[in-house]
Amino acid sequence: MTTPHKIPESVLVVIHTPDLEVLLIERADRPGFWQSVTGSLDTLDEPLIDTAARELFEETGIVADGSDIVLRDWHLSNIYEIYPTWRHRYAPGVTRNTEHVFSVCVPRDIPIVLSDREHLQYAWLPFLEAADRCFSSSNAEAILQLSRHVHPT
Template sequence: MPHKIPESVLVVIHSADLEVLLIERADRPGFWQSVTGSLDALDEPPLQTAARELFEETGIAVDGAHISLHDWHLSNVYEIYPTWRHRYAPGVTRNTEHVFSVCVPRDIPVVLAPREHLRYAWLPLLEAADRCFSSSNAEAILHLPRHYPPRGA
């Protein structure tokens, strides 16, 4: 299996009233997060990665009309957790994460990828941030009010 590219996306899924959808990792029960995922190819644009990962992990499809991704034009660089470093090339210890958000109706059907996630929960903003195991994910959730509604919306 090829090594993961150390560039990824984080997609904060939320409702219009800023409730946040979190998903629990199947490989680490108790670890809650927003949608995340690595680029599949070096030339895959992060926006495309975000749309792909959103659909793969939740079944939520970007349609451009009612559901569209908002690029925060923000990237976090963080240390890759030691437990996941084996997925990357030897010596790779840092990842660049591009942040996006998407506003969806609270009653949208959510279909989890069973090999990746166990369950999901809609949570108030502060509770969602507290539940995230990733500090960059928690920080993005706390900054969500600054990014919604998107400029020009």
């Protein structure tokens, strides 16, 4: 059985505390590459909010229950070139991905359960430090915009 190609549409979920500490996770397949939660749609018709909730749970164990822990859709999309090292996961000729940005505010002491096959460790960092540590420019930019989306003026 062949593995289907990844869909070039994904979510980015910035996890943060009320005082804007940001949770970053280190990729298992690329040690030293730190990021927020990311993941592609499983099916073309999967709602983005469902993708975000699924990836949040799969990668951190955090459940967005809609009452205490609520995913916020920023209604912001980034289109970027897929890193050449990961293009083999997509259909031939696919070089760009559309990423939809979400955030979720959680208590600092929330238990984090990483997927061992995807991530090595996690760190809570002040948002400026977190942005500096991200390997993805769109992830860093989302973190830098966090206060504007969490505390709009």
